[in-house]
Amino acid sequence: MAEQASPRGTFLKIADALRVRIEADPGMTELPSAADLVRDYKISRGVALRAFGVLQREGVAEPVPGGRWRVVRAGESADRRPLDERIAAIITDEGLEAGTAFPSASVLAARFGVSRPTVTKALDKLEAAGVLAGGGQGRVRTVRAAPIREERS
Numbered sequence: 001m002a003e004q005a006s007p008r009g010t011f012l013k014i015a016d017a018l019r020v021r022i023e024a025d026p027g028m029t030e031l032p033s034a035a036d037l038v039r040d041y042k043i044s045r046g047v048a049l050r051a052f053g054v055l056q057r058e059g060v061a062e063p064v065p066g067g068r069w070r071v072v073r074a075g076e077s078a079d080r081r082p083l084d085e086r087i088a089a090i091i092t093d094e095g096l097e098a099g100t101a102f103p104s105a106s107v108l109a110a111r112f113g114v115s116r117p118t119v120t121k122a123l124d125k126l127e128a129a130g131v132l133a134g135g136g137q138g139r140v141r142t143v144r145a146a147p148i149r150e151e152r153s
Contacts, residue, residue: 010047011054012051014048015051015054018061019058030113034052052069055069083114083119087123088126101140102132102140126147131143132144
């Protein structure tokens, strides 16, 4: 009788394989999706998620809103502020003044590594707060005012 592969520990083998890929590619910033792991390794989604959990406990990876996983490198700090705050910081960091054109949702999506609809939601929040003006399909958003940082207690 042929020996069958044991499902026990499969997630550890997947985690090891991902760790090797991370170490081999210093430019790797995002892990493959759970769907990619399911397809490539012929495993269940649960096994893929357990492998991600191992990497998270080891401090090698962290979840990103939207179901993806980001590689965490030693000595690297990630900006964990909400997206709308990070986008608003562009105004002060780059010294944009009122009336200045603001980068498009596509440009911001590429810059922050998120989807365009996610950026659009953050931009809508900034418009509602009075930081940005304009927007909408085919219209250029402009800076209305510098963002006001709220104090949290």
